[in-house]
Amino acid sequence: MNKTDKWQGNSSSVEYRPGVGPFLALLAASSVGIVLVGFLLWFIPTIGLANIHPALPFITGALLVVGALLVLTGALFIMLAALKGSNSESSVVGALLLRSKLLRWGLFKLFLPLMVLVGGIVRTPKIKIEQAFLVINNQMVRLMGRKIKPERILILMPHCIQFDDCKIKVTRNVENCAGCGKCEVGNLLDLAHEYGIDLFISTGGTVARRKVYEDRPQAVIAVACERDLTSGIQDAYPLPVYAIVNKRPHGYCMETGVDLVDVKEAIVGLLGKAA
Numbered sequence: 705m706n707k708t709d710k711w712q713g714n715s716s717s718v719e720y721r722p723g724v725g726p727f728l729a730l731l732a733a734s735s736v737g738i739v740l741v742g743f744l745l746w747f748i749p750t751i752g753l754a755n756i757h758p759a760l761p762f763i764t765g766a767l768l769v770v771g772a773l774l775v776l777t778g779a780l781f782i783m784l785a786a787l788k789g790s791n792s793e794s795s796v797v798g799a800l801l802l803r804s805k806l807l808r809w810g811l812f813k814l815f816l817p818l819m820v821l822v823g824g825i826v827r828t829p830k831i832k833i834e835q836a837f838l839v840i841n842n843q844m845v846r847l848m849g850r851k852i853k854p855e856r857i858l859i860l861m862p863h864c865i866q867f868d869d870c871k872i873k874v875t876r877n878v879e880n881c882a883g884c885g886k887c888e889v890g891n892l893l894d895l896a897h898e899y900g901i902d903l904f905i906s907t908g909g910t911v912a913r914r915k916v917y918e919d920r921p922q923a924v925i926a927v928a929c930e931r932d933l934t935s936g937i938q939d940a941y942p943l944p945v946y947a948i949v950n951k952r953p954h955g956y957c958m959e960t961g962v963d964l965v966d967v968k969e970a971i972v973g974l975l976g977k978a979a
């Protein structure tokens with residue numbers, strides 16, 4: 705199976721995605737935890753509610769059951785997205801749910817913070833949860849399956865990708881890059897030109913957010929460390945962000961790099977083209 709097949713959902717077998725196991729375990733634990741808390745919230749005041757009106761315990765109970773079913777269904781479909789990938793589209797209901805903004809909202813705003821909390825208790829490193837989250841996020845972006853025009857896609861790169869001693873300012877205008885080959889900015893610019901996509905080198909999260917706000921793209925391809933990508937994806941919701949973890953041969957925030965093949969794969973996937 706080539707990389708384009710993954711985007712287009714041509715695979716017929718279940719894909720195992722390395723590193724998502726602990727994430728799925730935390731997801732399951734968090735969703736069961738939510739249901740248990742919901743049950744307790746219903747059970748404890750039940751005696752008091754019955755005193756107000758005999759039907760109140762049953763009404764609140766029914767509402768909590770619906771809420772619990774929604775939580776468990778959401779967790780189930782997130783697991784499906786992680787494990788089965790594009791094959792989930794074989795089911796109409798699955799396709800609808802996997803593409804829904806509500807499901808992404810549930811993952812970003814409800815499950816992820818809870819999983820970080822539970823992960824802290826069971827001592828799962830946060831970076832492992834973030835890495836698995838990024839895999840699942842990308843899977844969901846793929847499942848959206850939209851063909852986006854190149855001018856509505858934005859590639860966001862962190863400033864630390866630039867060669868440290870380069871005197872050229874590429875953060876205001878990336879076209880200033882001379883393409884000397886000492887860092888990947890030149891190659892990324894070539895890629896952006898090839899597909900007619902805007903490339904922006906950001907000095908920080910605030911500048912990146914402002915760029916997104918001004919340009920209003922339909923999708924973003926973002927390169928950064930796990931922590932910045934995770935918070936950026938949550939901030940950008942409901943905008944789909946395809947996340948690519950940077951290479952860090954010199955550690956965080958210094959002369960980082962990116963796999964150009966990954967960037968190209970993301971571009972052609974969002975454009976709905978063959979590589």
Ligand code: SF4
Pocket residue numbers: 866867870871872874881882883884885886887888889890891
């Ligand atoms: S590729 Fe561009 S940004 Fe990188 S060192 Fe050369 S001129 Fe500077």
